[in-house]
Amino acid sequence: MKLFDVYPLNDITITKGEGSFVWDDKGNKYLDCYGGHAVISIGHSHPHYVKAIETQLSQIGFYSNSIHIPIQKQLAEKLGSVSGKKDYQLFLCNSGAEANENAIKLASFYTGRNKVVAFSKSFHGRTSLAVAATDNKSIVAPVNETNNISFLPFNDVAALLEYFKQYGNETAAVIVEGIQGVGGINVASTDFLKAIRTLCDEYGAVYIADSVQCGYGRSGKFFSHDHAGVSADIYSMAKGMGNGFPIGGIAIAPHIQPKHGMLGTTFGGNHLACAAAMAVLDVIQNENLIDSVNETGEYLMNQLAQIPELKNIRGKGLMIGFDVDDEHKGLRKNLLHKHKIFTGEAKPNVIRLLPALNIRKEEINILINAIKDEIAYLNNLN
Numbered sequence: 091m092k093l094f095d096v097y098p099l100n101d102i103t104i105t106k107g108e109g110s111f112v113w114d115d116k117g118n119k120y121l122d123c124y125g126g127h128a129v130i131s132i133g134h135s136h137p138h139y140v141k142a143i144e145t146q147l148s149q150i151g152f153y154s155n156s157i158h159i160p161i162q163k164q165l166a167e168k169l170g171s172v173s174g175k176k177d178y179q180l181f182l183c184n185s186g187a188e189a190n191e192n193a194i195k196l197a198s199f200y201t202g203r204n205k206v207v208a209f210s211k212s213f214h215g216r217t218s219l220a221v222a223a224t225d226n227k228s229i230v231a232p233v234n235e236t237n238n239i240s241f242l243p244f245n246d247v248a249a250l251l252e253y254f255k256q257y258g259n260e261t262a263a264v265i266v267e268g269i270q271g272v273g274g275i276n277v278a279s280t281d282f283l284k285a286i287r288t289l290c291d292e293y294g295a296v297y298i299a300d301s302v303q304c305g306y307g308r309s310g311k312f313f314s315h316d317h318a319g320v321s322a323d324i325y326s327m328a329k330g331m332g333n334g335f336p337i338g339g340i341a342i343a344p345h346i347q348p349k350h351g352m353l354g355t356t357f358g359g360n361h362l363a364c365a366a367a368m369a370v371l372d373v374i375q376n377e378n379l380i381d382s383v384n385e386t387g388e389y390l391m392n393q394l395a396q397i398p399e400l401k402n403i404r405g406k407g408l409m410i411g412f413d414v415d416d417e418h419k420g421l422r423k424n425l426l427h428k429h430k431i432f433t434g435e436a437k438p439n440v441i442r443l444l445p446a447l448n449i450r451k452e453e454i455n456i457l458i459n460a461i462k463d464e465i466a467y468l469n470n471l472n
């Protein structure tokens with residue numbers, strides 16, 4: 091059997107990681123400013139994380155959700171305390187798409203309605219509801235097409251008001267990323283998130299904060315929506331939650347009450363995934379990673395701002411994007427192949443920086459020097 095070829099690959103085989111560095115099979119060392127697609131929160135192979143998973147595995151790796159799994163409760167409690175959402179309830183699953191799928195489904199159960207608002211340039215995952223709420227027609231299969239989702243312009247309060255005036259009473263949910271990731275690092279404005287909160291309250295709809303990429307401390311607050319001072323009804327999360335171990339979840343406000351059988355999963359919340367997620371929260375807490383994100387994020391932003399060729403630098407914490415013009419569009423590839431630095435991209439010309447939350451200033455300096463070198467090289471070519 092061969093692999094189903096859906097990923098355009100870089101010709102690189104990573105075999106080892108430590109902190110913000112990874113190594114390939116030829117012994118080359120790379121700086122990881124991409125976090126394996128915003129997944130690596132506490133750094134590669136953090137010793138506390140490795141030990142927690144090993145210890146759990148030597149006891150039990152999996153048993154079904156039909157028995158008590160105390161580590162799920164411990165995780166819920168710890169997540170409540172680290173995120174500040176103490177009275178929320180946690181449902182565990184395995185990925186970001188699943189988290190959003192369950193969030194939208196739950197909103198629909200709760201409200202008895204079927205209309206959902208999503209926004210231009212959104213990305214919510216590839217399962218049926220999540221992909222239907224994703225603003226990219228090329229990944230929506232005919233079977234996923236639905237009239238239940240309406241796309242409104244991102245950060246447009248007037249369009250939102252207009253929509254709610256007409257359809258508010260039929261609307262189950264609004265799903266919004268606090269900072270759009272795949273869409274190119276677009277920060278939701280405070281006014282916009284406040285308007286979503288107000289309108290959801292007024293019309294009885296559910297505010298779903300997709301925090302799969304921008305959550306878990308990456309923005310310098312636990313949830314990026316916290317910057318706007320609003321609370322969502324459901325937060326979806328995944329990526330940074332397990333630092334690479336597959337786990338996702340939704341944090342659900344107390345007014346949304348569960349019923350047996352309403353949601354369910356075989357693997358979600360298994361012992362091993364919970365051990366990984368507990369270890370991540372331990373490290374976020376013990377190493378004050380959210381403070382560290384604010385400090386290093388500001389440093390990174392300031393350093394980038396001194397490079398005039400980088401345009402429209404934006405983001406929060408360690409979720410940063412900037413545009414490059416056509417002259418410098420080789421920058422990302424050259425950073426990878428010449429300087430051995432992974433970064434992310436968004437089409438057509440955005441570079442995304444999504445490093446581990448504990449990246450150090452000296453590691454950021456490696457990135458900045460490489461960008462400066464490469465820009466000078468590209469300037470000379472033109």
Ligand SMILES: Cc1ncc(COP(=O)(O)O)c(C=O)c1O
Nearest residue numbers: 185186187213214215271302303
């Ligand atoms: C904001 C957001 N939501 C959902 C997802 C889907 O997550 P997953 O790939 O784990 O299904 C992603 C993935 O990039 C994402 O960035």
